[in-house]
Amino acid sequence: MSLLELDDVKVHFPVKRGVFFDRTVGHVYAVDGISLSVTAGQTYGLVGESGCGKTTLGRAILRLNDITSGRVVFDGTDLAQLPAEEMRRSRRRLQMIFQDPLGSLNPRQNIESILAEGMAAHGIGADREERRARISEILERVGLPAGALSRYPHEFSGGQRQRIGIARALVLEPDLIICDEPVSALDVSIQAQVLNLLEELQDSMGLTYVVIAHDLAVVRHISDVIGVMYLGALVEEAPSDALYAEPRHPYTRALMSAVPVPDPDLEDNRERILLRGDLPSPAAPPAGCRFHTRCPWRQPERCDTERPELTDMGGGHRVACHYAAEIAAGTLRPTTELAPRVLHDTAEGTEPPAAAPAGDAAPDGSGPGAARGA
Ligand SMILES: Nc1ncnc2c1ncn2[C@@H]1O[C@H](COP(=O)(O)OP(=O)(O)OP(=O)(O)O)[C@@H](O)[C@H]1O
Numbered sequence: 001m002s003l004l005e006l007d008d009v010k011v012h013f014p015v016k017r018g019v020f021f022d023r024t025v026g027h028v029y030a031v032d033g034i035s036l037s038v039t040a041g042q043t044y045g046l047v048g049e050s051g052c053g054k055t056t057l058g059r060a061i062l063r064l065n066d067i068t069s070g071r072v073v074f075d076g077t078d079l080a081q082l083p084a085e086e087m088r089r090s091r092r093r094l095q096m097i098f099q100d101p102l103g104s105l106n107p108r109q110n111i112e113s114i115l116a117e118g119m120a121a122h123g124i125g126a127d128r129e130e131r132r133a134r135i136s137e138i139l140e141r142v143g144l145p146a147g148a149l150s151r152y153p154h155e156f157s158g159g160q161r162q163r164i165g166i167a168r169a170l171v172l173e174p175d176l177i178i179c180d181e182p183v184s185a186l187d188v189s190i191q192a193q194v195l196n197l198l199e200e201l202q203d204s205m206g207l208t209y210v211v212i213a214h215d216l217a218v219v220r221h222i223s224d225v226i227g228v229m230y231l232g233a234l235v236e237e238a239p240s241d242a243l244y245a246e247p248r249h250p251y252t253r254a255l256m257s258a259v260p261v262p263d264p265d266l267e268d269n270r271e272r273i274l275l276r277g278d279l280p281s282p283a284a285p286p287a288g289c290r291f292h293t294r295c296p297w298r299q300p301e302r303c304d305t306e307r308p309e310l311t312d313m314g315g316g317h318r319v320a321c322h323y324a325a326e327i328a329a330g331t332l333r334p335t336t337e338l339a340p341r342v343l344h345d346t347a348e349g350t351e352p353p354a355a356a357p358a359g360d361a362a363p364d365g366s367g368p369g370a371a372r373g374a
């Protein structure tokens with residue numbers, strides 16, 4: 001059963017200019033037509049590079065940003081239509097945790113006061129004693145000592161502060177938690193601990209997560225379904241295993257080819273797709289397929305003019321590319337102009353191979369001009 005459904009959600013920020021009067025001179029199309037569904041008790045991983053609209057989408061779900069259009073249906077209710085007071089009450093069930101826990105914790109409040117504040121606002125716990133008992137129980141569940149109650153945020157390490165952020169969400173007894181880059185600011189060794197904690201809590205408390213990250217490796221193990229965003233839209237969505245086994249959108253293939261492989265031999269010899277060009281501005285997204293300015297498989301006319309819909313290719317594997325089937329079958333080759341630069345590691349260092357015309361790519365996609373995901 002789906003707990004959260006997004007239907008064509010758009011968040012466009014107006015760009016204003018003018019000395020005396022603010023004139024709207026354009027829009028930032030931060031989120032531009034996202035439809036997805038999050039199953040109760042599961043984790044939806046949302047990945048994409050910086051500025052593609054992940055945080056804006058997370059905030060829009062909680063209505064911390066205004067939604068330009070679309071529906072955000074949480075447990076059968078369209079949050080986009082709720083009056084402010086009802087939305088405030090619903091927010092207890094939808095919580096968000098942030099990349100920078102220190103920035104979101106008031107340095108002058110001790111941990112008990114930080115955690116009790118939200119509980120009091122939502123009428124959880126009859127009095128201070130009851131709230132304190134609940135907070136102590138949750139602190140223990142997230143692996144913090146009971147003595148943490150009277151301490152202040154700066155007295156904790158980065159990993160512990162993220163645990164406090166998680167506890168602050170949990171004391172409100174939420175159903176859905178949006179975790180925005182929950183481990184990006186942490187050391188790699190601590191990242192795994194925090195991700196494991198999130199998984200344990202999900203199992204024991206029946207939580208549903210949306211986990212946002214710019215790094216595919218972070219969401220891989222924790223996610224049931226992964227959505228890949230590019231310039232405000234989903235380009236691919238699939239069950240986690242299917243996405244890693246066979247990434248189908250050219251952008252996902254490029255992202256995937258940047259993820260290191262644990263086997264040193266494979267890692268040394270694997271090929272990498274380096275995308276050309278910069279991420280276009282979300283204030284002036286390219287027409288047609290938004291990825292066409294960087295796509296090695298771009299075809300004239302259609303890719304430049306017609307925006308591809310997210311289409312199910314079977315088994316819930318949805319891809320927004322006009323040529324996904326041909327690329328998967330190896331019958332469409334990368335074009336010369338934007339042919340991926342495939343690097344081969346050599347004894348001297350990483351060297352690009354001699355330029356090969358696109359026509360040299362073998363039909364199975366294994367030629368030197370071909371691109372492969374890792
Ligand atoms: N309040 C706002 N007003 C105008 N533009 C905004 C606002 N908030 C975000 N943006 C723009 O919307 C786009 C998407 O931003 P967002 O923070 O959602 O990206 P992100 O995917 O979370 O990036 P990151 O990985 O860096 O956190 C960016 O171009 C950003 O500058």
Ligand code: SF4
Binds near residue numbers: 250289297299322324
């Ligand atoms: S629609 Fe065209 S430009 Fe877009 S990803 Fe597919 S091949 Fe590339």
Ligand SMILES: [Mg+2]
Binds near residue numbers: 054056180
């Ligand atoms: Mg962000």
